[in-house]
Amino acid sequence: MKDTLRLEWQLYQLALRFLTCLPLARNLQESDDLRVRANKYFPLVGALLGVVGAVTFWMMAQWLPVSAALILALVMGLMITGGFFEEGLAKSIEGMHRGEGQTQILQMMAGPGLGLFGAISVALVVAMKLILLSHMDLGTAGAAMILAPVIAMMAVVHVIATTPYLHGEGLRAAAPYITASGYRFALGSMAAIWLCFAFYVGFLPAACAWAGGTICAQLFRSRLVGKLRGYNSDCLGAVMLFAETGSYLGLSLWL
Template sequence: MKDKLRLEWQLFQLALRFLTCMPAAGDLSTSDDLRIRAHKYFPIVGAFVGAIGALVFWASCVWLPQSAALIISLVATLLVTGAFHEDGLANAVEGMSRGSGRTQMLEMMASPGLGLFGALAVALVVALKLVLLAHMPLVLAGVALVLGHMIGMMAVVHVIATTPYVHSNGLQAAAPYITSGGYRFAVLSSIAVLIAAVFYMGLWPPLYLILGSIVLGQLFRSAMMGKLGGYNSDCLGGVMQLSEVGAYLGLSVWF
């Protein structure tokens, strides 16, 4: 039992190290198998990052207006994640907007620098997050941060599990992967958090949140499938960001 718990803690730390800039144990061992198995903890890491944002937001609201506190909260989560997903969104939008074919799109995603379309996409998504959360009650906005980050990472796990990976040469290649057991764990852990939210919010707010996340996440997934025939790591950043902001949109529609 102790070895099992130690392994699960190791997998969680691997997921945390991959998705954030937070320090992990220096002697943390890794392998392809362990990295695959760590994907099941992505939604939990997402909820953890969202919780950091919520705590910073609530603490800042003691001295600052809600809109200013939200900006500080956003900065905190960007520092925790290293703007990992925002960078992916920018690269994916830039490549899919300006590339004339799959190969060129993938090459543009891999090129350094921030293009106009990518910058606009990130700016619009960030602005939309801030506006939507600023119009929610204080406690609801904090809960939304936790749920939005978690559901965004669940969307990433879903894409990994159901969508073909496209290498930069346009062919199938070694790809992120999640086992069926890992996928079930990610789904069940996400449902457990949502059930806990139901006790505070009631049934309808989480349902609207999920629906909004699915709509925007699937719209982005449809775009990348139409243009690329699959996804790459940058597209996962786009999926996460659009699913997160979709969650806030859905919650705002209910509110």
């Protein structure tokens, strides 16, 4: 039992290593097999990111305007992830907008710096999140900040499971597979957190949040398949942010 728990904790830490820049044990064992198995914990990493953001937002909202509290929560998230998702979004949009053909797009995505279209896309996504959350009451906004990253990370898992992996240079090396049992675990953990949210805000609003995130992620995935015929690590950051923002949008449309 101890060995099993130790292994699962190790897998969770590997998922944290890929998705965040949190300080972790230097002697953490790593292999291709372990990294693939760690993908099942992506939704629970999303839950951790969401809890940190929601707690920061709730605490700051006691003394500051809601918009300022939301910005500070966003800054906290950027500090934890190192801007992994935002940079991935910027590089993906820039490459797919300006590049022609898979090879050129991947070369542009691997290049240094952020282009105009990438920077604008990040700014619009961040602005959309801030606007949508600022129009929710504190309790709903805080709960949504926990649920949305979980839905978004499940979208990332789905892309990994269903989309060809391109061996281009990304921000970090993605583990491009997930086992069937790992996919079921990720889906089950997302469903459990979704049910908690549904009991808090209602099943229809929760369903709208899930549908919004899923639709936005699938639309971007179809774009990836059409332009790139696959994904790389940068694309996962874009999937995450589109799904997260889509969850807020779906919830706001119901509310």
